[in-house]
Amino acid sequence: MSNAQDTNNRDVTASSSYDLNNREMLKKQMEQMNLPIIEEFRANGGKVGGPFEGKNILLLETIGAKSHQSRINPIGYMKEGDAFVVIASKGGAHTNPDWYHNVLAHPEVWLEVGTERFKAQATIPEREERDRLFAAFVQQEPGFAEYQKNTTRILPVVILRRI
Structure with missing residues (x-):
């Protein structure tokens, strides 16, 4: 069995598994970084400190x-x-955050705002509306x-409405 090779005849099998492992590692790091924020949010009625205060x-x-x-x-x-x-x-990264792919696949979501938890529907606005909302957000x-x-992609805007 031979390994996959790129156009320069280099073995890319290890690189591909490295990329997958690196992605999984980054995902775990993000989850670990988010966990204290989530806990603080829930413990303080939807308020957090630090850079998010x-x-x-x-x-x-x-x-x-x-x-x-x-x-x-x-x-x-x-x-x-x-x-x-x-x-x-995603902080201006060149790829969309995983949560964005999730709302595209499953647009019915749950939101916690302050102490309230409720179902919401995620929608992606058309370009003109996206641009208006993005400008207001900025x-x-x-x-x-x-x-x-910092990125070549157009940062997606998502509208979340209670259902």
Whole structure:
């Protein structure tokens, strides 16, 4: 059995498994990083300190697109009428966050805002609406403009409405 090779005749089998292992390791690190934020959020009625102090934070619970397991992510939001608007920024990385893929696959989600927990429906706005919401979000949280500058992808906007 031969290993997969790239165009320069290099073995890429180990590299491919390394990439998969690295992705899984990064996912675990993110979960470990999020856990104390989630615990603090729940212990303090939806408030967190540190770099998130005074920010609008919600907990977004999704069903994994591939795993079908529950996933919880703390995410900054902006209110738009009765909806919650979030940005799939991943800090300006070149790939979308996993939670974004999850809401595309399973748009019915759970939100925790303050001490309230409820079901919501995730929708992706059309480009014009996305641009308007993104600009409004940047007015509230200017750092997101920098995230957009750091990547070639258009940062997705997600609208979350109670159902």
